[in-house]
Amino acid sequence: MIPTKQHLEEAIATVTPFVHQTPIVTSSSLNEIVGAQLYFKCENFQKMGAFKMRGAVHAIQNLSHAQKKAGVVTHSSGNFGQAVALAARILKVQAYVVMPENAPLVKKEGVKSYGAQITECESTLAAREATAAAIQLKTGATFLHPSNNIDVILGNATAGAELLQKHADLDFLLTPVGGGGLIAGTALATHYLSGNCKTIGGEPFAVDDAYRSLQSGKIETNQTTQTVADGLRTNLGDLNFPIIQELVSEIIRVEEDEIIHGMKLIWERMKIVVEPSSAVPFAAALREKDHFRNKKIGIILSGGNVDVSNLPF
Amino acid sequence: MIPTKQHLEEAIATVTPFVHQTPIVTSSSLNEIVGAQLYFKCENFQKMGAFKMRGAVHAIQNLSHAQKKAGVVTHSSGNFGQAVALAARILKVQAYVVMPENAPLVKKEGVKSYGAQITECESTLAAREATAAAIQLKTGATFLHPSNNIDVILGNATAGAELLQKHADLDFLLTPVGGGGLIAGTALATHYLSGNCKTIGGEPFAVDDAYRSLQSGKIETNQTTQTVADGLRTNLGDLNFPIIQELVSEIIRVEEDEIIHGMKLIWERMKIVVEPSSAVPFAAALREKDHFRNKKIGIILSGGNVDVSNLPF
Numbered sequence: 001m002i003p004t005k006q007h008l009e010e011a012i013a014t015v016t017p018f019v020h021q022t023p024i025v026t027s028s029s030l031n032e033i034v035g036a037q038l039y040f041k042c043e044n045f046q047k048m049g050a051f052k053m054r055g056a057v058h059a060i061q062n063l064s065h066a067q068k069k070a071g072v073v074t075h076s077s078g079n080f081g082q083a084v085a086l087a088a089r090i091l092k093v094q095a096y097v098v099m100p101e102n103a104p105l106v107k108k109e110g111v112k113s114y115g116a117q118i119t120e121c122e123s124t125l126a127a128r129e130a131t132a133a134a135i136q137l138k139t140g141a142t143f144l145h146p147s148n149n150i151d152v153i154l155g156n157a158t159a160g161a162e163l164l165q166k167h168a169d170l171d172f173l174l175t176p177v178g179g180g181g182l183i184a185g186t187a188l189a190t191h192y193l194s195g196n197c198k199t200i201g202g203e204p205f206a207v208d209d210a211y212r213s214l215q216s217g218k219i220e221t222n223q224t225t226q227t228v229a230d231g232l233r234t235n236l237g238d239l240n241f242p243i244i245q246e247l248v249s250e251i252i253r254v255e256e257d258e259i260i261h262g263m264k265l266i267w268e269r270m271k272i273v274v275e276p277s278s279a280v281p282f283a284a285a286l287r288e289k290d291h292f293r294n295k296k297i298g299i300i301l302s303g304g305n306v307d308v309s310n311l312p313f
Numbered sequence: 314m315i316p317t318k319q320h321l322e323e324a325i326a327t328v329t330p331f332v333h334q335t336p337i338v339t340s341s342s343l344n345e346i347v348g349a350q351l352y353f354k355c356e357n358f359q360k361m362g363a364f365k366m367r368g369a370v371h372a373i374q375n376l377s378h379a380q381k382k383a384g385v386v387t388h389s390s391g392n393f394g395q396a397v398a399l400a401a402r403i404l405k406v407q408a409y410v411v412m413p414e415n416a417p418l419v420k421k422e423g424v425k426s427y428g429a430q431i432t433e434c435e436s437t438l439a440a441r442e443a444t445a446a447a448i449q450l451k452t453g454a455t456f457l458h459p460s461n462n463i464d465v466i467l468g469n470a471t472a473g474a475e476l477l478q479k480h481a482d483l484d485f486l487l488t489p490v491g492g493g494g495l496i497a498g499t500a501l502a503t504h505y506l507s508g509n510c511k512t513i514g515g516e517p518f519a520v521d522d523a524y525r526s527l528q529s530g531k532i533e534t535n536q537t538t539q540t541v542a543d544g545l546r547t548n549l550g551d552l553n554f555p556i557i558q559e560l561v562s563e564i565i566r567v568e569e570d571e572i573i574h575g576m577k578l579i580w581e582r583m584k585i586v587v588e589p590s591s592a593v594p595f596a597a598a599l600r601e602k603d604h605f606r607n608k609k610i611g612i613i614l615s616g617g618n619v620d621v622s623n624l625p626f
Contacts, residue, residue: 023336044584106581264621268419271357271617273584304584308577309626 044304058155078107085116147179148237156185202284357617371468391420398429460492461550469498515597
């Protein structure tokens, strides 16, 4: 059920030529605030502005010739839509992207600019799935799930893998938790490529389905999607949950104001643009300072696709 | 009157150990928009968030022991104040910083956090100069002008020097023009370290004193300080103006909405935080696209100290 080290190595070989090896940035001022050594893996500088490029490239590359000819379809609150659109353009495949009406404008524009066909729908998971299924039926396109797809998970794993290749002695590797595709991939990288590094998730209290799922042992859902971290509104899936159960040490929940404060600190001190979801694991480190004191912590800054005209601070 | 190549080389040797060798970033999306190859020198990632650290370090290092003991005083709309404060702290010198009341909050906080003593005054040049002179009299501190000081100019030159060391074949090197200290230093670097590279300034129409000064052959002043580019509200000085007259090819003026549009593009496409002044030379390249088509253009992103809670877009 859990991919092997060979799967991970194949994914690294497949994905690396098509993505940026994003910089790892440090900030003495943020180190001081948290009381630890932080290593930020800047996937906000990734192609199309988020780690999701990695999973999309890997999933599309693993399709058959016939599948590629019929195209790919996905639903996404934004970044995975852009990732599939751009990866598909590079690989000369038609992409269909279902997006919730309330997705940030900048993400819709990104998907359009890469030549994908957008269909808007209500922001519920049910509406998104139904709309994607209709397109799938009509066009024969292959459905790519943004997070519950083993090839996507393995593609996502390459961000953490790059970080661990440079900093093999990390004590902790923190990522946000939304649909579970990034943290599952990261946990695979940590498991196969590090000694004792622990993978920890950061999750908003408002949509703490992953935290509750690990407590109950089954996939829990959220009653709301009301969080500033718009990339983290979705639930775990049956393919990534077992990986998370097996390989993730802990999930730390954070309040909305902690996310906004963390995001502002990253912007002001590091002078980089990150989206709210990216600030969640940093906010988790800040909340649980005592837990992390003097440790070496990798943090995956998942993306930078934020509407700069509509900020939460 | 114009510093020699040896002065420049000494400045590089003196300043380099105390500053970040900031990254040079490219963006295929912004290259496409301008129709040229752009190389952004990211002084927003410099210590204290701006190129001014370079000039401050150089000026303070060149003081005598007795001068260092009495401290340094400056007036600044923000970045030079922070630069003097931080450089002084590193060199164990007391710093006094005069700041206009309307300086961005984030800059005042920066100066305070580095341990300098702040005195606020009206935002006119006259008020700033009078306040600094009073402190100078009272404490015996050496006055450091933010831009009209040869050691500051030579320190500032090291940003362009680093860019030209990596990209010797630039056709143009663009900087913002405020008090003239950055463009004068950059023009020295271009003059001594490149073949045919031309130094060009970007300046807001609202405070186009440098443009008018080059036209008239004498230092002109502005009737207003009303520009979004808060770092560019000051006038040229008698030490930097001759350098600018001799070595700067051209000044391109830009409208306020062009500055804001350029700033937003840099934030959205490059995912980095720059202050409005930094966007001025990029806006100039965008305004005069035809002039720059297919050329290699260096652009100094002068700083990133912006109040992210109070953006112009």
